[in-house]
Amino acid sequence: xxxxxxxxxxxxxxxxxxxxxxxxxxxxxxxxxxxxxxxxxxxxxxxxxxxxxxxxxxxxxxxxxxxxxxxxxxxxxxxxxxxxxxxxxxxxxxxxxxxxxxxxxxxxxxxxxxxxxxxxxxxxxxxxxxxxxxxxxxxxxxxxxxxxxxxxxxxxxxxxxxxxxxxxxxxxxxxxxxxxxxxxxxxxxxxxxxxxxxxxxxxxxxxxxxxxxxxxxxxxxxxxxxxxxxxxxxxxxxxxxxxxxxxxxxxxxxxxxxxxxxxxxxxxxxxxxxxxxxxxxxxxxxxxxxxxxxxxxxxxxxxxxxxxxxxxxxxxxxxxxxxxxxxxxxxxxxxxxxxxxxxxxxxxxxxxxxxxxxxxxxxxxxxxxxxxxxxxxxxxxxxxxxxxxxxxxxxxxxxxxxxxxxxxxxxxxxxxxxxxxxxxxxxxxxxxxxxxx
Numbered sequence: 001x002x003x004x005x006x007x008x009x010x011x012x013x014x015x016x017x018x019x020x021x022x023x024x025x026x027x028x029x030x031x032x033x034x035x036x037x038x039x040x041x042x043x044x045x046x047x048x049x050x051x052x053x054x055x056x057x058x059x060x061x062x063x064x065x066x067x068x069x070x071x072x073x074x075x076x077x078x079x080x081x082x083x084x085x086x087x088x089x090x091x092x093x094x095x096x097x098x099x100x101x102x103x104x105x106x107x108x109x110x111x112x113x114x115x116x117x118x119x120x121x122x123x124x125x126x127x128x129x130x131x132x133x134x135x136x137x138x139x140x141x142x143x144x145x146x147x148x149x150x151x152x153x154x155x156x157x158x159x160x161x162x163x164x165x166x167x168x169x170x171x172x173x174x175x176x177x178x179x180x181x182x183x184x185x186x187x188x189x190x191x192x193x194x195x196x197x198x199x200x201x202x203x204x205x206x207x208x209x210x211x212x213x214x215x216x217x218x219x220x221x222x223x224x225x226x227x228x229x230x231x232x233x234x235x236x237x238x239x240x241x242x243x244x245x246x247x248x249x250x251x252x253x254x255x256x257x258x259x260x261x262x263x264x265x266x267x268x269x270x271x272x273x274x275x276x277x278x279x280x281x282x283x284x285x286x287x288x289x290x291x292x293x294x295x296x297x298x299x300x301x302x303x304x305x306x307x308x309x310x311x312x313x314x315x316x317x318x319x320x321x322x323x324x325x326x327x328x329x330x331x332x333x334x335x336x337x338x339x340x341x342x343x344x345x346x347x348x349x350x351x352x353x354x355x356x357x358x359x360x361x362x363x364x365x366x367x368x369x370x371x372x373x374x375x376x377x378x379x380x381x382x383x384x385x386x387x388x389x390x391x392x393x394x395x396x397x398x399x400x401x402x403x404x405x406x407x408x409x410x411x412x413x414x415x416x417x418x419x420x421x422x423x424x425x426x427x428x429x430x431x432x433x434x435x436x437x
Contacts, residue, residue, distance in 0.1 A: 001030050008046070021050035021061050025068060032072050035223045035260045042395050044069045063089045063098050067105050075224060077264055077300070079113060086110045101145060104133035108149055115156055127153050147173045148185060155192055158199075167196050187216040191229055198236065207236055218256075227256035227265050234272050238279075246276050267296040392434045400427050 004027040011019035024047035031040035047065045051058045070085035089106035092098060111126035127149055134145040150173045157166035170189050177186040194209035214229035216222075230253035237246035250273050257265050270293035277286035403424045407417060 001027060004030065012050075017050040017052055018058055018061065021047045021058070021065070023047075024050065025061060025065050028065070028068050028072075032068070032075065034221060035075075037072050037076055037260075040072050041069065044072065045395075059092070059096060060099055060102060063092050063102050063106075066092075067102065067109065070106070070109055074109065074113065077262065079116065083110070083113050086113070100133040100136040101141070104130040104145065104149075107133065108152060111152055111156075115152070115159065118159065120156060120160055123156055124153070127156065143176075144180070147176045151185065151189055151192070154189070158192060158196055161199075163196055163199055167193070167200075170196070183216055184220075184222075187213040187225070190216075191225070191232070194229075194232060198232075198239075203236065203240065207233070210236065223256045224260050224262060224265075227253045227260070227262065230256060231265055231268055231272065234269070238272060238275055241279075243276055243279055246272070250276065263296055263300055267293050267300070270296065392437075400424065400431070403427065 004023050008020050008023035008027060011017070011023055024043045028040045028043035028047060031037075031043055044065050048062065051062050051065075066085045066088050070082045070089075072082075073079075073085065074082035086106045086109050089098070089103065090110070093103045093106075097103075107126045107130040111123045111130065114120075114123040114126065130149050131146055134142050134149060136142075137145060150169050154166045154170035154173065157163075157169065170193050174186050174189040174193065177183070177189065190209040190213035194206045194213070197203075197206035197209060210229050210232045214226055214233065217226035217229060230249050234246045234249035234253060237243075237249055250269055253265065253269050257269070270289045274286045274289035274293060277283070277289065403420050406412060406420045407424065412420070
């Protein structure tokens with residue numbers, strides 16, 4: 001991360017935009033691996049801001065950054081937003097062929113999304129597309145990436161209850177990753193193998209897989225994955241009627257989830273704790289955790305509805321809206337002119353009064369519809385500015401907090417303090433302008 005930050009800073013100083021974009025892209029990927037999603041999103045946005053032409057390297061970096069953003073949103077359960085970014089990469093590939101590993105990563109992630117929706121056929125079709133792209137890479141790289149994709153296929157077969165096929169493909173893939181000392185992928189496979197062994201009623205083998213994966217993720221501070229394995233170990237302990245052990249693993253999961261605040265893990269842990277307290281005879285605590293679980297479940301449904309609405313709104317780009325408004329305004333002006341002409345005709349001949357009246361009535365109704373559409377589009381435009389101003393506030397807050405901390409530092413020299421005060425004053429001014437926007 002230090003080298004990515006240094007590279008980004010130097011590239012920006014030298015106005016070397018694509019260098020800054022690549023550095024911010026790398027920084028973004030490191031940050032989301034550490035579950036620092038807001039910082040990762042900010043780094044990805046900086047990468048996109050530095051891409052200002054359509055040469056091959058810029059085009060590839062943009063697609064890779066869209067994939068990174070999709071991954072960030074997917075890990076936070078903002079599935080519709082994640083899907084939008086992966087489909088953007090697919091659209092870019094249709095327009096101009098992307099590097100095989102870049103487009104394959106998007107296909108693989110789309111497969112994961114549809115797997116989450118239990119759309120097994122669509123998920124499998126994207127995994128097959130990903131493997132077709134990975135096969136175009138040099139042999140060693142192809143073997144590696146196809147093994148990562150086979151992990152996803154193993155998860156698919158597990159969901160389809162093809163347990164033996166899933167067990168076989170995942171065990172083979174895990175051996176490959178252990179051989180090349182890729183412990184991250186090996187740990188990911190271990191979690192799914194634990195679920196498969198659990199389904200096969202091989203409790204001890206399942207516990208071994210979950211524990212090994214948990215220890216790896218905890219050591220390297222992959223809190224999301226560590227919390228997932230802690231949750232599975234809590235469920236397994238509950239199954240074995242080891243209530244204190246189940247309680248202990250649940251508390252571990254809660255602690256790990258604090259830094260990432262994953263709603264699905266929080267919900268599942270609440271239900272597990274409710275089951276534990278029922279068996280311990282502590283019904284009041286059980287009811288409290290049940291209420292928490294159902295409250296989160298309901299809120300997740302609301303989030304999905306809100307995401308769908310935002311996705312539909314997001315399909316309209318600002319330029320398209322402006323063009324439509326311009327077109328409707330022209331139509332409105334034409335209607336006004338027609339009305340004026342009609343008045344002249346009324347003065348010229350009373351014989352056409354009835355006909356003109358009917359015409360004006362229809363014209364009036366048309367104008368009402370036009371004005372209503374204009375208002376809707378202006379509202380949409382206002383929403384766009386509200387949303388974009390919200391997105392500006394986040395990085396500004398991230399800038400202001402360290403400035404405040406620096407000013408409060410008693411060891412800071414007067415000269416440096418004055419510089420930070422100037423930076424703070426201007427940042428506050430910019431924040432004020434954003435609020436006005």
